[in-house]
Amino acid sequence: MRKVFASAEGILGLLIICLSVLLTVTTDSFASIQNIFDLLNNQSVNIIFAVGLVVVLVAGGIDISFSVAASVVQYVVVTLLISMGGGNWAIGLLLAGATGISLGLINALFIHRFRIVSIIVTIGTFNVFFGLLMYLSRGRSIYTIPDWLYARVSIFSVELERGSATLYLPVLVMVVMVVATWFILSRTGFGRQIYGFGSNPDAARRSGINVALIQGFAYGWLGLCAGIAGLMQAHIVREVVPNALYGRELDILAAVVLGGAVLGGGRGTVLGAVLGVMLLALIQNGLNLLGISPFAFKMIVGAIILCAITATNLDRIFPQTRRSTKGGATDA
């Protein structure tokens, strides 16, 4: 038991449960199926981003270009779909994934081949991607999107007293991406190589790890996730606004770090990333339901992140108060 609560995932899970109970008691609408489905539909995009980002963080890198990359993918794919007469969700996902991977591999190329620190590379590509997008699109949004994208693909629906609540395609896609990322990171030898590389790159190199492959996979996978998330976001909001995802990268980064990933690499889990996103979403949802200003949300998120990081660092500052961590597993 103690082991569970000593991990970031355990603490997050506990907080989420407490918060859910609190919100159920204090508000009428929190525990409704409608609200929960809305939460899932809306957070799917963030979770897809987060599981992509956690791979990069575990591999010891960082990427802040992924959310504008997602905007680029959104714009490019929807334009392509329109020009080919609409297409369907399968073609859409395929195009979005491929475009996303290409953008991610551009980052990997600079980071691996030219040995530039990942934050610098992605600040560069962030500006290039966003600048190009705004320049070429002239900042114009696309409102007439293909029918399937506009009508939303429903995957599960329940009848309620007033209307019905529906889970849409993004939720299914999110589940697939979460399971796939979890499987690769936690259940394969390749996943251990990623953790190993993030934990000690020199040792990994000397052990004969294919570093190019690790970097290419990490940034490529985040690109894939970003591309898919971009398309799914268009599916939810039913329009393509070039700067809609601008700034989202920092929220996702905060959520993933809250979930136990560190900027030094080697640590972080898919479960932690998902819980990190969910916790922030719950807080925002709760504040909305309680009618509190959205600015308060930013402030509270900031404070939570500072508290969480301080709590994890207390271990290192006061080692004598540290609990025995013998038997602590590295990941979920």
Added chain:
Amino acid sequence: MPDYALRAQNVTQKFGAFVALEDVSFDLKVGEVHCLAGENGCGKSTLIKVINGVNTPEPGAQISFYDSASAARVSPTDAKRHGVHVIWQDLALFPDLTVAENITFDSFIKAPFASRDTAAKTDRAAQIITRLGVKLDPHAKLSDLSIAKRQLVAICRVLDANARIIFMDEPTASLTRKETQTLLDIVRKLSADGISIVFVSHRLAEVLDVCERVTVLRDGAFVGSYPTEGMTQKKLSTLMTGLDLNEQPRGTESFGETAIEVRGLSCDAEYEDISFSVRRGEILGLTGLMGSGRTEIALSLFGMTQADEGAILIDGKPVNFRNSRDAIAAGVAYVSEDRLNLGLVQSQSIIKNTASTVLDDLAKPSFYLSPKRLSALCTEWITQLKTKVSDPRLPVSSLSGGNQQRIVLAKWLATNPKVLILDAPTVGVDVGAKAGIFEIVRDLAAKGMAIILISDEASEIHTHADRVLILRGGKIHKDLKPATVSEETLEEMINA
């Protein structure tokens, strides 16, 4: 079964005009513990890299393993096939993975798409841990283990890869005496199992203790291979450096006034009732096992921690250090144990490192820091301490360990201290550089500096200290003149 695990002859390696190895021979018997000795830069690492297949030597080399025919080079596949493994000093382990995952890490590379299979890997790791007869929890995260335990994990890892010839690079550099003994026992055990071990270490005492033979290299040249029986530390140093390092013990130097005095100093859970004084020109040895309180006392003398009781007097005047700045102002300098990380900013220039303690003084009377004054200061100390520096504007990381140590000293000497505290000044420094450092220390004492030398090497204390305090459990256990006892007796007193 062949007698030799490895025979290498005529190994020469050039990098451009630089000759890293010249006509070196090296052989290793099956199950032998063999020391590869020599000063930094003598070619030990290059030889290891030739044997594990990283470097290709010049044509003409003859290298053979066990029964195999001799070849002009070793390919990485050959090295692997014959079970050649190197445990580098930094261990190359993964702090965020578990012990079991570290031990079996190579299987993740061999089979990236196979399932991680935690249970099977844990079993395999546990078997190797048992075989080695050590206590390690396969589930523990590596970052929670001490350096000594990590060392064991590194050994388990090469055993998992079926190592038959293991090179160990400075395996004991950061271990305590007790941990070192455990490690040496394990080395003996592996050798009894028929595994050949090549030991690279600066600590000559343990080299002579555990190895059967020693091969000495100097400046890339082969000096010879000798049985350790009948070899002394002194002889070995002479072979390694080519110099006759005949260090005379301290005699009856005359000392000046008392520079620092400590009266009944106590600090909860660290040390208790410590009293001593050091006069100008005197070298006081402070020794004891790890955790005996030696470093803790030094930190209080330098104002990093505050004692609960007692008094510190500098030049007869009581002082109260709230922090290290107060101590520096009063004339105390402290060269820390982990000098390469705590004492230097590796990426900054030699000039800036040397001047870092006296920036305020250099900038007087205005705020302007004159580059001329900086470099003059640096040149002065480089000459005084005979530091080999090609360009003082280069980063400190470009210097060898012994020369970096001199820069740390220069940095503190620039503050013009009355009392110099040296915490383990020769850890990780090779024999020749050690002698150079003590020459400087004695010279400083002769000029009237009071010196406190913290060390757990009995031979250093015996040769260089005028008086020694042996600490145990935070108290002064013995206070004596080293010259009155033999080095062996002193060693026993420290470790008793």
